[in-house]
Amino acid sequence: MSEIEFDFAKDGPILVKKSEKVEYALCRCGHSTKKPFCSGAHAAAGFKADATKLELK
Ligand code: FES
Structure with a gap:
Protein backbone atom coordinates (compact mmCIF):
# COMPACT_ATOMS: atom_id res chain seq x y z
CA MET A 1 0.00 0.00 0.00
CA SER A 2 1.26 3.49 -0.83
CA GLU A 3 1.87 6.00 1.88
CA ILE A 4 0.37 9.47 1.44
CA GLU A 5 2.03 12.43 3.10
CA PHE A 6 0.95 16.06 3.35
CA ASP A 7 4.06 18.16 3.81
CA PHE A 8 3.16 21.71 4.83
CA ALA A 9 6.17 23.66 3.60
CA LYS A 10 7.36 26.59 5.72
CA ASP A 11 5.83 29.78 4.25
CA GLY A 12 4.63 27.76 1.24
CA PHE A 47 2.77 34.33 3.24
CA LYS A 48 4.05 33.05 6.58
CA ALA A 49 3.17 29.68 8.10
CA ASP A 50 4.88 26.98 10.10
CA ALA A 51 6.05 23.73 8.56
CA THR A 52 4.40 20.48 9.60
CA LYS A 53 3.60 17.01 8.25
CA LEU A 54 0.61 14.72 8.18
CA GLU A 55 1.05 11.09 7.16
CA LEU A 56 -1.75 8.72 6.14
CA LYS A 57 -0.78 5.08 6.25
S1 FES B 1 0.92 28.49 -1.43
FE1 FES B 1 1.95 28.96 -3.25
S2 FES B 1 0.61 30.31 -4.27
FE2 FES B 1 -0.42 29.86 -2.42
Whole structure:
Protein backbone atom coordinates (compact mmCIF):
# COMPACT_ATOMS: atom_id res chain seq x y z
CA MET A 1 0.00 0.00 0.00
CA SER A 2 1.26 3.49 -0.83
CA GLU A 3 1.87 6.00 1.88
CA ILE A 4 0.37 9.47 1.44
CA GLU A 5 2.03 12.43 3.10
CA PHE A 6 0.95 16.06 3.35
CA ASP A 7 4.06 18.16 3.81
CA PHE A 8 3.16 21.71 4.83
CA ALA A 9 6.17 23.66 3.60
CA LYS A 10 7.36 26.59 5.72
CA ASP A 11 5.83 29.78 4.25
CA GLY A 12 4.63 27.76 1.24
CA PRO A 13 2.27 25.17 -0.22
CA ILE A 14 1.04 21.78 0.91
CA LEU A 15 3.11 19.17 -0.89
CA VAL A 16 1.07 16.01 -1.43
CA LYS A 17 3.49 13.11 -1.63
CA LYS A 18 2.94 9.50 -2.54
CA SER A 19 5.77 7.10 -1.80
CA GLU A 20 8.07 10.11 -1.20
CA LYS A 21 7.33 11.60 -4.67
CA VAL A 22 5.61 15.01 -4.89
CA GLU A 23 2.31 14.54 -6.74
CA TYR A 24 0.81 18.02 -6.19
CA ALA A 25 1.60 21.35 -4.56
CA LEU A 26 -1.63 22.80 -3.17
CA CYS A 27 -2.02 26.49 -2.35
CA ARG A 28 -2.63 27.38 1.27
CA CYS A 29 -1.94 31.13 1.06
CA GLY A 30 -5.04 32.05 -0.99
CA HIS A 31 -3.08 34.07 -3.60
CA SER A 32 -2.49 31.41 -6.27
CA THR A 33 -3.41 32.22 -9.89
CA LYS A 34 -3.99 28.51 -10.59
CA LYS A 35 -6.00 27.31 -7.57
CA PRO A 36 -6.13 24.80 -6.07
CA PHE A 37 -2.48 24.45 -7.03
CA CYS A 38 0.41 26.64 -5.90
CA SER A 39 1.55 29.18 -8.50
CA GLY A 40 4.46 30.50 -6.44
CA ALA A 41 2.52 33.66 -5.55
CA HIS A 42 2.95 32.95 -1.83
CA ALA A 43 6.46 34.44 -1.88
CA ALA A 44 5.38 37.82 -3.30
CA ALA A 45 2.36 37.84 -0.95
CA GLY A 46 4.65 37.43 2.05
CA PHE A 47 2.77 34.33 3.24
CA LYS A 48 4.05 33.05 6.58
CA ALA A 49 3.17 29.68 8.10
CA ASP A 50 4.88 26.98 10.10
CA ALA A 51 6.05 23.73 8.56
CA THR A 52 4.40 20.48 9.60
CA LYS A 53 3.60 17.01 8.25
CA LEU A 54 0.61 14.72 8.18
CA GLU A 55 1.05 11.09 7.16
CA LEU A 56 -1.75 8.72 6.14
CA LYS A 57 -0.78 5.08 6.25
S1 FES B 1 0.92 28.49 -1.43
FE1 FES B 1 1.95 28.96 -3.25
S2 FES B 1 0.61 30.31 -4.27
FE2 FES B 1 -0.42 29.86 -2.42
